[in-house]
Amino acid sequence: xxxxxxxxxxxxxxxxxxxxxxxxxxxxxxxxxxxxxxxxxxxxxxxxxxxxxxxxxxxxxxxxxxxxxxxxxxxxxxxxxxxxxxxxxxxxxxxxxxxxxxxxxxxxxxxxxxxxxxxxxxxxxxxxxxxxxxxxxxxxxxxxxxxxxxxxxxxxxxxxxxxxxxxxxxxxxxxxxxxxxxxxxxxxxxxxxxxxxxxxxxxxxxxxxxxxxxxxxxxxxxxxxxxxxxxxxxxxxxxx
Numbered sequence: 001x002x003x004x005x006x007x008x009x010x011x012x013x014x015x016x017x018x019x020x021x022x023x024x025x026x027x028x029x030x031x032x033x034x035x036x037x038x039x040x041x042x043x044x045x046x047x048x049x050x051x052x053x054x055x056x057x058x059x060x061x062x063x064x065x066x067x068x069x070x071x072x073x074x075x076x077x078x079x080x081x082x083x084x085x086x087x088x089x090x091x092x093x094x095x096x097x098x099x100x101x102x103x104x105x106x107x108x109x110x111x112x113x114x115x116x117x118x119x120x121x122x123x124x125x126x127x128x129x130x131x132x133x134x135x136x137x138x139x140x141x142x143x144x145x146x147x148x149x150x151x152x153x154x155x156x157x158x159x160x161x162x163x164x165x166x167x168x169x170x171x172x173x174x175x176x177x178x179x180x181x182x183x184x185x186x187x188x189x190x191x192x193x194x195x196x197x198x199x200x201x202x203x204x205x206x207x208x209x210x211x212x213x214x215x216x217x218x219x220x221x222x223x224x225x226x227x228x229x230x231x232x233x234x235x236x237x238x239x240x
Contacts, residue, residue, distance in 0.1 A: 050093065051088075053066065054089050054090075055087070056144065056216070059147065064093060067093075067097070069159045070159075073102050074097045074100070076097055120165070120199075122199030128165065129155050129196070130156060132155050133159065133160075133168065134149075134170070137171070152228060168196055169196075169197060170226070171192065172222065174188050174190040186213055189210075190222065191209050192209070192219065207226075
């Protein structure tokens with residue numbers, strides 16, 4: 001009489017089955033997650049960024065231009081609007097926040113901004129620069145740089161990924177705070193640099209230093225001086 005064979009299950013099978021039961025959901029979860037983007041997304045402008053620009057003394061025109069050109073994620077609740085007003089934000093800027101609470105940059109209808117240019121040409125001299133892209137450590141310093149360029153009649157500023165001839169790079173490095181024996185106050189020494197590059201090649205640059213108890217004020221003063229020097233050199237090169 002033949003006996004029915006029982007399925008052979010070794011002692012190793014149980015741990016193996018348990019391992020598969022644990023790892024399978026993890027693999028499925030990993031596959032379902034989207035791959036990380038190769039490029040870092042541009043940070044959306046927030047209420048705090050607007051307040052920071054107001055505190056830095058930027059004009060409404062500059063702040064409105066920044067809002068128009070940037071992706072935004074504003075909080076337009078009643079409490080947030082009251083906080084903006086308390087922080088000194090003008091009604092004109094608040095209206096701009098209400099008009100664009102969230103979303104990508106607004107399209108620029110003006111033909112002279114250079115949006116039709118789909119590549120970034122390489123120039124070999126300062127006099128050939130017509131449009132620049134500004135890069136700075138913070139949005140406030142970037143807006144401050146763009147404001148100085150506009151006030152002094154410098155080259156056109158383009159905040160897009162294409163459509164500029166050169167990149168204006170601002171660098172700020174502040175040391176540790178020290179105590180002054182003569183003034184009896186703490187201070188820090190900041191060093192700044194401004195470089196003009198096109199196609200990865202350096203066309204011109206300058207450096208500056210500022211000693212202050214406030215790093216933000218020191219950075220702003222250096223940016224204004226270095227940007228002014230850049231515009232003067234650019235204007236001289238254009239006139240030759």
